Amino acid sequence: MRTPISYFLVVSVLLFTVGTVGVLIRKNALLIFMSVELQLNAVNLALVAFSRQLGNLTGQVLAFFSMVVAAAEVVVGLAIIVSLYRKRRSADVDDASLLRG
Amino acid sequence: MADWYAFWVTAPISVLSAVAMVLARNAVHAALLLVVNFFTLAVFFLILGSPFLFVVQIIVYAGAIMVLFLFVIMLLGVDQVIPLRDQMKAQPVAAVLLGAGLIAEIVLAVRISIGFSHKVLPDFRSVNAGGNVQALAKVLFNSYFFPFEVTSILLIVAAIGAMLHGRRKIGEEETIDVPEPAPIPAPAAEGTAR
Numbered sequence: 001m002r003t004p005i006s007y008f009l010v011v012s013v014l015l016f017t018v019g020t021v022g023v024l025i026r027k028n029a030l031l032i033f034m035s036v037e038l039q040l041n042a043v044n045l046a047l048v049a050f051s052r053q054l055g056n057l058t059g060q061v062l063a064f065f066s067m068v069v070a071a072a073e074v075v076v077g078l079a080i081i082v083s084l085y086r087k088r089r090s091a092d093v094d095d096a097s098l099l100r101g
Numbered sequence: 102m103a104d105w106y107a108f109w110v111t112a113p114i115s116v117l118s119a120v121a122m123v124l125a126r127n128a129v130h131a132a133l134l135l136v137v138n139f140f141t142l143a144v145f146f147l148i149l150g151s152p153f154l155f156v157v158q159i160i161v162y163a164g165a166i167m168v169l170f171l172f173v174i175m176l177l178g179v180d181q182v183i184p185l186r187d188q189m190k191a192q193p194v195a196a197v198l199l200g201a202g203l204i205a206e207i208v209l210a211v212r213i214s215i216g217f218s219h220k221v222l223p224d225f226r227s228v229n230a231g232g233n234v235q236a237l238a239k240v241l242f243n244s245y246f247f248p249f250e251v252t253s254i255l256l257i258v259a260a261i262g263a264m265l266h267g268r269r270k271i272g273e274e275e276t277i278d279v280p281e282p283a284p285i286p287a288p289a290a291e292g293t294a295r
Binding site: 002003006007008009010011013014015016017018019020021022024025026028030031033034035037038041044045048049051052055056057058060061063064065067068069070071072073074075076078079080081082083085086091 | 102104105108112115116119120122123125128131132135138139142145146148149150151153154157158161162165166169170173174176177192193195196197199200201203204207208211225227228236237240241244245248249252255256258259260262263266267269
C-alpha cells in the first residue's frame with residue numbers, strides 16, 4: 001500500500017467542493033439533489049480513508065450508516081420533487097416560491 | 102504498487118466525471134456521469150481495504166439510487182435541456198469563488214490538524230482478520246446495534262412518507278395558481294416562437 005491517506009483526502013475535498021458548487025449554481029431540483037449525493041459520497045470516502053489510516057473499522061460502519069440515510073433521503077426527496085413537479089409543472093427551485101414572504 | 106496505479110487511474114476519472122456532472126445540460130447525462138463517479142468511489146473503497154463497502158456502493162448507489170433518479174427524470178421528461186445559467190450572471194462566479202475558498206479552508210484545517218502525512222498506510226490485514234464482512238459485522242452488531250435498529254425504522258418511515266407524497270387524492274386540483282402549461286407548439290411554428 002504505497003498511496004498515502006492524504007491523496008484520498010484531496011480527492012474527497014475536490015469531490016465535496018464540486019458538489020457544493022453544483023448545489024449553488026444549478027437551478028433544477030434534480031441536479032441539486034445529485035450534487036448533494038456527490039457531497040455525501042465525498043464524505044464517505046474521507047471516512048473510509050480515515051478508517052484505513054487508524055486501523056479502526058468504526059469509520060466503515062459510519063460510512064455504511066451514511067449510505068442507509070442517503071437511500072432514505074433520496075426516496076423522500078425524489079417524492080417531494082415529483083409532487084412539486086405535479087403542482088407547478090416545473091422542477092426549477094426558483095418556481096417553488098409559495099412560502100416566500 | 103498496484104494500489105498506486107489504481108489510484109492514479111481512478112482519481113482523474115472521479116474528479117472529471119464530477120465536474121462534468123455539475124456542468125451537464127441534460128439531466129440523463131448528469132445521472133450517467135454520476136454513475137461513473139459512484140463506480141470510481143467503489144474502486145477507492147476497494148483500494149482502502151473495504152470490499153464490503155465496495156459491493157454496497159455498487160448495489161445501493163449505482164443500482165438502486167440511480168435507477169430511482171433515472172425513473173424520476175423519465176417521469177419529468179427527458180428532452181428538456183436545462184440552461185446552465187439564466188437570470189443571475191454573478192451567481193456561478195460567486196459559487197466558484199466560494200468553492201475555491203472551501204477547498205482552501207479544508208486543506209488548511211487538515212494541514213493544521215494532522216498534516217499531509219506521506220507515510221505508507223499501516224497494514225490492514227490484522228483489522229480485517231477473518232474477512233472484512235465478518236470484522237465489520239462484529240463492530241456493527243456489538244457496538245452499534247441500537248443505531249442499526251433505528252435505521253430500520255428510518256427506512257420504513259421513508260417508504261411510508263414517499264408513498265404519502267406520491268399518491269394523488271381523488272378530485273384533487275392538478276395544478277395551483279400557475280397558468281396552464283403552454284400547448285406544444287406546432288413543428289412549423291417552432292423556429293419563429295423561440
